[in-house]
Amino acid sequence: MRIDILTVFPDMLEGFFNCSMMARAQKAGLAEIHLHDIRDYTTDKHHKTDDYPFGGCAGLVMKIEPIDRLITDLKSQRDYDDVIYTSPDGEQFNQKTANSLSLLNNIIILCGHYKGIDYRIREHLITREISIGDYVLTGGELAAAVMTDSIVRLIPGVLSDEQSALSDSFQDNLLAPPVYTRPADYKGWRVPDVLLSGNQALIDDWEFQQSLERTRKLRPDLLQ
Numbered sequence: 001m002r003i004d005i006l007t008v009f010p011d012m013l014e015g016f017f018n019c020s021m022m023a024r025a026q027k028a029g030l031a032e033i034h035l036h037d038i039r040d041y042t043t044d045k046h047h048k049t050d051d052y053p054f055g056g057c058a059g060l061v062m063k064i065e066p067i068d069r070l071i072t073d074l075k076s077q078r079d080y081d082d083v084i085y086t087s088p089d090g091e092q093f094n095q096k097t098a099n100s101l102s103l104l105n106n107i108i109i110l111c112g113h114y115k116g117i118d119y120r121i122r123e124h125l126i127t128r129e130i131s132i133g134d135y136v137l138t139g140g141e142l143a144a145a146v147m148t149d150s151i152v153r154l155i156p157g158v159l160s161d162e163q164s165a166l167s168d169s170f171q172d173n174l175l176a177p178p179v180y181t182r183p184a185d186y187k188g189w190r191v192p193d194v195l196l197s198g199n200q201a202l203i204d205d206w207e208f209q210q211s212l213e214r215t216r217k218l219r220p221d222l223l224q
């Protein structure tokens with residue numbers, strides 16, 4: 001899968017995508033993550049990516065031309081399944097969205113900034129608008145990182161134990177059960193006996209019951 005991220009602050013994302021699972025996924029050739037600086041597609045000598053809004057309200061708006069030029073350039077090289085705009089106005093991102101996006105071949109994620117982007121971009125170039133939660137960030141970079149991380153880790157082969165993506169919280173609308181590692185007894189804080197029993201059927205049942213109980217207690221809305 002290929003993800004092209006369009007931003008005026010590629011440095012904000014560079015480090016994130018060069019670490020841990022995101023780096024591993026790219027090195028293994030399972031995901032391609034390309035960062036594009038919108039500024040490179042400006043045509044004026046000051047490389048301006050934003051301007052004052054018509055109508056006189058406060059703040060700056062991202063200009064249409066560099067973004068259109070960048071998206072047009074990318075689209076001339078390959079087909080894209082979706083051109084996503086990160087925005088607090090968008091549909092709320094969740095595990096189901098991550099699952100469906102992870103099945104696509106090529107997507108573009110455009111990070112918004114300032115007051116927003118010229119609305120014509122949203123009308124003519126964007127196919128989907130996604131929010132990562134009901135709060136406002138200074139820009140869409142963190143939202144793009146959150147979405148890309150949760151999408152890429154679902155690509156088969158990215159996690160060393162594929163099961164671990166399947167048993168994630170939310171994957172089946174249940175929170176994950178508690179996990180423990182050695183030592184089995186730390187200062188008298190003991191790991192539940194069942195996990196040391198070696199009886200896989202009992203362990204599976206215990207984990208399922210724990211998931212149900214935690215979901216009922218912490219996120220009852222998921223069970224509805």
Ligand code: ADE
Nearest residue numbers: 086087088131132137143
């Ligand atoms: N940009 C600013 N706030 C955002 C949010 N909550 N989700 C996605 N993009 C955003």
